[in-house]
Amino acid sequence: MKLTKFTHACVRLEKDGRVLVLDPGTFSETDQALAGADAVLITHEHADHVDVDAVAAALQGNTALELFAPEAVAATLRSKAPDAGSRIHAAAVGEDFETAGFTVRTFGGQHALIHPQIPVVANVGYLVDANVYHPGDSFAIPDGVEVRTLLVPIHAPWNKVGEVVDFVIGVRAPLAFPVHDALLNDTGRGLIEGHVTRIGAKYGTEYRHLSSGDSVEV
Template structure:
């Protein structure tokens, strides 16, 4: 399975001629990421994870594309005249197939930003038991060790210690960064130096992926 990272939290997976894209948000190269897409998975409704205008335009142009997302995302896409039959509401602790991909869901709630800011539903996705995209959460998949984990590197709702603890808790073989668009180049270097070091202490390889960079994921 080929994984391609785009800016921030958008990731594209390709397998057996099928394309699955996670979190095509406003900071990402949405049209490029969605080129030839079959299935879109969205973790939550925040615009940096789901650009409903651009995603809606792609869905109207390509009626065969399917979307799996929390209820709030589905509601926004329906408002943009996307047929509900193509939109599938997901919750945590479920599983489904999307073409050749098998998907498990975890989590359920966005990480707390501030007590005065309401939380929203957030669903993390494990694809083919090979790669985990947690969205805006440090939820660890229960009962499953996923070899490749996408780690939210920096956010208004996190601190570096929590990032490190999340990586250690997943027991992943390798991690790649997502949710990194708010970091300057200097800030990215500072955070990645510490995260890579402590990941390595616990046997996990940290590998930075630049936007549009691809990596082949081993089969599980």
Template sequence: MRLTKYTHACVRLDKPAPVAGGGAPEDGGARRVLVIDPGSFSEVEEALRGAEALLVTHEHADHVDVDRVAAVLGQSPVLEAWAPARVAEQLRAAAPGAADRIHAAEPNTEFEAAGYRVQTFGSQHALIHPLVPVVANIGYLVDGEVFHPGDSFTVPHGTEVGTLLVPIHAPWNKIGEVVDFIIAVRARRAYPIHNALLNDRGTGLVEGHARRIGDIYGTAFAHLEPGESVEL
């Protein structure tokens, strides 16, 4: 599986499509594409090009640009979306022609999307302030390998995580909580998300702690630039 990071919280996963007859996938052959959280800071159209599945963690615009995502849903005959109920309603209203391909995601469930096994965890966005309403937030574990928590520090229970996507900077977190999240999940590797508001100095500071303390607990943390890909 290949993971490509886009600006802020958006990632694209792709893997070879199965070959008829059960043979080995060919290099350069068709690939299955799943995208998580194409928001207003992200390269939405590029990330969704050729995608068959879209997962949205929650309703904030930096995680789902409803108008741009709806435009892609309207143009693609195959793209299916899963999102918390309120986001699903917004997408159906904006892309009525794709309404039957837009599904409400619930916590603690499992489903298949574009050939990927998806498990859901958590139910609420992390607290920003008592005067800021808390919205629904679903974390997604894809193929038992990649966990995207959205805007939360939900630890997926009853499973091991290979690759953790870490919200490095947000109005709702601090460095100590970021590091504690990495320690709690104990993934083999971790990469940053939710970092569009950090400058280079801030990135170096936060990721330095994540890398140093992650190493102590067996998690190899590495930086990814927007557009950079890694093979998992």
């Protein structure tokens, strides 16, 4: 399976000629990520994870495109792209489904706390093909499964370096790559990735940096 990282939280997966896109948000190159996509998974409603207008346009322009997202996101997209309503599915925690030739299992439940005065929204993490786990804005560790490739939110208003490292240690995937990094400069990125690389290795996780546009086989 080919994994391509885009700016911030967006990732594109390709396998057997099919394409699955996760979290094409407003910080990302959404048109490029969504080109030729067969399915889209959205973790939660924040704009840096879902560019509503771009995704709605993709749903209207590609009559085979399927989308899975928490109900609030699904409802918004049904109103924006009413002709695609039957292809827009509400995703909740504890589900298993198939889309575009990929198997998906859901975990998590809610967005990590930013501040008590900022509402907590639904957040669904997706494990794709029992391999790639995208947690969205959460450090929820999947239970009862082994993750082979972990996407790590390395920087956000809701996390700190110790929590990032503990998430990597807790999941213990053999391989990890960064997401949620658009607000970092090179100095901050180097500091965080240094800790994740060094400490993660003690627990069996190889952390590799990816820049936007980089692709790897996983």
